[in-house]
Amino acid sequence: MAEGQRLRRITRTAKDPVKLRRAIVVLMSAQGQPAPDIAHLLTSSVDDVRDVMHAFNERGFDALDPKWSGGAPRRIDEQTRDWICVTARCDPRFLGQPFSRWSLAELRDYLVAAGYVTTISVETVRRVLHERGVTWQATKTWKASTDPGFTTKMRHLYDLPPADGRVLCVDEFGPLNLKPAQDGAWRPVAHPVRLRATYTRDQGVRHMIAALDPATGRLHYRIRDRKRWRESLTFLKTLRRSRLRDEALERMTDDV
Numbered sequence: 001m002a003e004g005q006r007l008r009r010i011t012r013t014a015k016d017p018v019k020l021r022r023a024i025v026v027l028m029s030a031q032g033q034p035a036p037d038i039a040h041l042l043t044s045s046v047d048d049v050r051d052v053m054h055a056f057n058e059r060g061f062d063a064l065d066p067k068w069s070g071g072a073p074r075r076i077d078e079q080t081r082d083w084i085c086v087t088a089r090c091d092p093r094f095l096g097q098p099f100s101r102w103s104l105a106e107l108r109d110y111l112v113a114a115g116y117v118t119t120i121s122v123e124t125v126r127r128v129l130h131e132r133g134v135t136w137q138a139t140k141t142w143k144a145s146t147d148p149g150f151t152t153k154m155r156h157l158y159d160l161p162p163a164d165g166r167v168l169c170v171d172e173f174g175p176l177n178l179k180p181a182q183d184g185a186w187r188p189v190a191h192p193v194r195l196r197a198t199y200t201r202d203q204g205v206r207h208m209i210a211a212l213d214p215a216t217g218r219l220h221y222r223i224r225d226r227k228r229w230r231e232s233l234t235f236l237k238t239l240r241r242s243r244l245r246d247e248a249l250e251r252m253t254d255d256v
Contacts, residue, residue, distance in 0.1 A: 003061075004030060010064065018066040025052045026064070076117065076124070083116050084125060085132045158214070167214055168239060174207030174227055209235045 007030070010023040021042060028038050035053070039046045055063035088107055092099050097110065104122045111117050111125070129135070144150070157167050185193055209232060210221035220239060224231045 006061070016066065019064050022052050022056075022064045025049050026056045029053050076120065076128070080116055081128050081132065084111060084128050085134050087111065087116075088129055088134055161215070166243065168220075169212040169214065170210070170232075170236070170239075171212075172207065172209050172227055172232070175205035176208065177205055207231070211235070211239055 004027070007023050007027040011020060011027065014020040014023060021044075024042065025038055028041075029035070029049075035046050035049045038044075039049045042049075052063070084107075087095070087110065088102055092102055092106070092110075095110070097106070099106065102110075104125050108120055108122050108125050111120060147153070161167050187193060204225065207224050207227035208221055209224060209227070210219055212219050220242070222231075222235050222238070
């Protein structure tokens with residue numbers, strides 16, 4: 001009687017489907033149901049039902065708990081996983097491929113053709129990259145000066161700024177789209193304010209040319225309709241005039 005109550009409790013509370021099915025098999029067998037009828041009800045085989053009953057008779061309730069083996073052993077070792085991640089981070093053109101970026105299928109085909117693995121699925125490649133923290137990301141661009149001595153000059157000016165001068169960092173930014181900003185408003189239900197995504201740029205775009213003074217933290221900038229060498233040169237001349245004016249004011253202050 002105690003075992004029957006415990007089996008009923010397991011059939012109501014068990015979260016593991018394997019343990020639940022085994023408890024149902026034992027409970028139905030204890031109620032006098034033949035093995036073929038139990039197998040038909042649970043869409044199982046008669047041999048499986050009898051194996052569960054014999055195991056319960058030998059080991060008791062311990063036979064209801066599934067013994068997980070942990071799955072099949074890994075066929076891809078750690079070194080191969082490292083090679084997959086290194087290859088994914090390389091430019092395909094550097095490896096002689098006729099494209100500029102990998103897809104999972106192309107990466108899988110290259111790994112097999114290069115002999116790193118004999119066979120591997122696209123899903124396995126995706127999981128290996130995900131486990132190692134390699135994700136698909138958009139490329140970001142940046143520009144550097146073509147001056148061969150740019151790095152030396154930059155470090156010298158930042159680390160040892162001239163005593164009789166000032167270092168200014170000049171950069172350009174744009175184009176800036178003058179587009180309407182999203183806002184909120186009280187509106188009737190299901191009747192929000194609509195703003196077309198394909199708006200017309202009546203005022204065009206703008207460009208910002210700016211200079212940062214690291215010594216004072218001041219930012220000098222100008223907004224222009226175009227960004228050419230003329231606008232940049234004019235801005236630099238404006239900075240020079242401003243610097244000369246500041247120096248004149250400093251001398252007048254010192255004289256006073």
